[in-house]
Amino acid sequence: MKKIFTGLLCCAALLSSATLSAEIVIKNGDKIAFLGDSITAQGDIFSCGYINLVMSALKINGVNAQKVPAGRGGNKSYHMLARLERDVLSKKPQYMTLSCGMNDVWHGKRGVPLDKYKVDITKIVEKAQAAGIKVYILTATMIGEDQKSKTNQKLIAYNDFLRQLAKEKNCVLVDLNKDMQEFIASIKKKYPKLKNCIATYDGVHMNPMGNIVMARGLLKAFGLTGEQIAKCEADWNKRHFPLYKMFDFTVSEYKKLSDIAFATGKDVPSYIKSLVNKDLKK
Numbered sequence: 001m002k003k004i005f006t007g008l009l010c011c012a013a014l015l016s017s018a019t020l021s022a023e024i025v026i027k028n029g030d031k032i033a034f035l036g037d038s039i040t041a042q043g044d045i046f047s048c049g050y051i052n053l054v055m056s057a058l059k060i061n062g063v064n065a066q067k068v069p070a071g072r073g074g075n076k077s078y079h080m081l082a083r084l085e086r087d088v089l090s091k092k093p094q095y096m097t098l099s100c101g102m103n104d105v106w107h108g109k110r111g112v113p114l115d116k117y118k119v120d121i122t123k124i125v126e127k128a129q130a131a132g133i134k135v136y137i138l139t140a141t142m143i144g145e146d147q148k149s150k151t152n153q154k155l156i157a158y159n160d161f162l163r164q165l166a167k168e169k170n171c172v173l174v175d176l177n178k179d180m181q182e183f184i185a186s187i188k189k190k191y192p193k194l195k196n197c198i199a200t201y202d203g204v205h206m207n208p209m210g211n212i213v214m215a216r217g218l219l220k221a222f223g224l225t226g227e228q229i230a231k232c233e234a235d236w237n238k239r240h241f242p243l244y245k246m247f248d249f250t251v252s253e254y255k256k257l258s259d260i261a262f263a264t265g266k267d268v269p270s271y272i273k274s275l276v277n278k279d280l281k282k
Contacts, residue, residue, distance in 0.1 A: 024223045025134075026058055026065050026095065033068035033088045033133070035080055035124070036099035039141070039205055040071025048208045048239040048251050053215035054222075057232040061224060068093050076103045076112050077120040084124055089131050096133045097174070097218065098124060101140030101158045102204065105151055118161055125169050136221055137166045139177040141214070144203040145184050145196045174221045176214055183213045187262065197267030201243055207268070208241045208251040209258065247272070 026032065034040050034051050043049035044067070055067050070087040072079065077100050088096055100121060104112035112120070128135050139159040143151040159177050166173035180199055187198050196203050199210035206214060215236075219229050237252035249257065254268070261271035 024058070024061060024063055024228075026063050026222050028064050030063075030065045030095065031068050031091060031093035032065055033070050033091060033093040033096040034099070035084070035088055035096055036071040036138075037075040037103050038071065038073035039102065040099050041069070041073055042071070042205055043211065043214070044069040044071060046211070046239075046241060048211055048236065048241045050206065050211040050214035050218065052239070053211060053232070053236055054218050056235050057215065057219050057224065057229060058222070060232050060235060061228050071099075074103060076100070076107070077117050077124070078112065081120045081124050084127055088128065089133075092131075093133055095136065096128050097136045097138055098128075099138040099140070099176075100124075101155065101162070102143060105140070105155045105158060106143045106204070114157055114161070117158060118165075121162070122165060122169075125165065125171060129169065135169070135171040136174055136218070137162050137171045138174045138214075138218075139163065141176050141180045141206075141210070142184075142200075142204075145198055145200065147181055172221050174217050176217045179213050179217045180210065183209070191262040191265065193265035194262060194267060197269055198262075201269060207243075208239075208249075208254045212236065212251075243268070243272075 032054075034043065036043075040051070043051035046052070051067055051069065051071075055065065058065050068088065068091045070083075072083070080098075080100055098121070101117070104117050125135050125137070139162050140155055143149070143155060146152065155177075163173055163175070165171070184198050188194055197207070199206065199213060201207040216229060237250065237255075239251050240248055241251060241254055242248050243254075257271075258268055261268045264271060266274060
């Protein structure tokens, strides 16, 4: 009997530990700063941007937190370091997500060498931690959706550094590059002719599906379960995406359009262009 009771206590402890580890770490009133480049900026500007998807998911699950948008188009690591105090630290957030590396690599000669990138990113993390902020490091997604391209191959070293830095500085790593590659691979498995604009609308910036991939990754890191994230789908599907500022689709409509376009071997932008060209030739 004693052994059974001890066993039950052990099970209860394990269950308690599992429950605690699955709790949402963000609490009511917390501020989350989102530091990044144009992908992060659009994550706040678009209603279906990943920042807004994250915030709505938290609210749907009973957490009323506050966002601190800090994304700026064209930013590289040194830009973010220079404005860290003004755009993040002065706002006194409890959490900060750091998304940096795309432009450092994508801009080629105008980019940032890896050694300089390492120095500036480390300083950003250290300054945020010194201010008592919990840092979530996001790996850079993709530059074009072909992992074999030169730019994506160059990006590997930058992301490997971020993974190592997260371990060294006790940050939470959110491996969005891995998530994005897996998502694109799953779509290409069904539609092998597709080459680009599966998760993005231009090879870099997120379409609704790319934003959902990013939001899911962050929400899991914040402690939400798959069931809790699934509760948000209805809200997410109603949100709008202004493709090239000319077309306005809900997320649900964009998903349906993607299925139609992918079935023809085209991405959404190419499919829309083909329809326009067809009408012009009439």
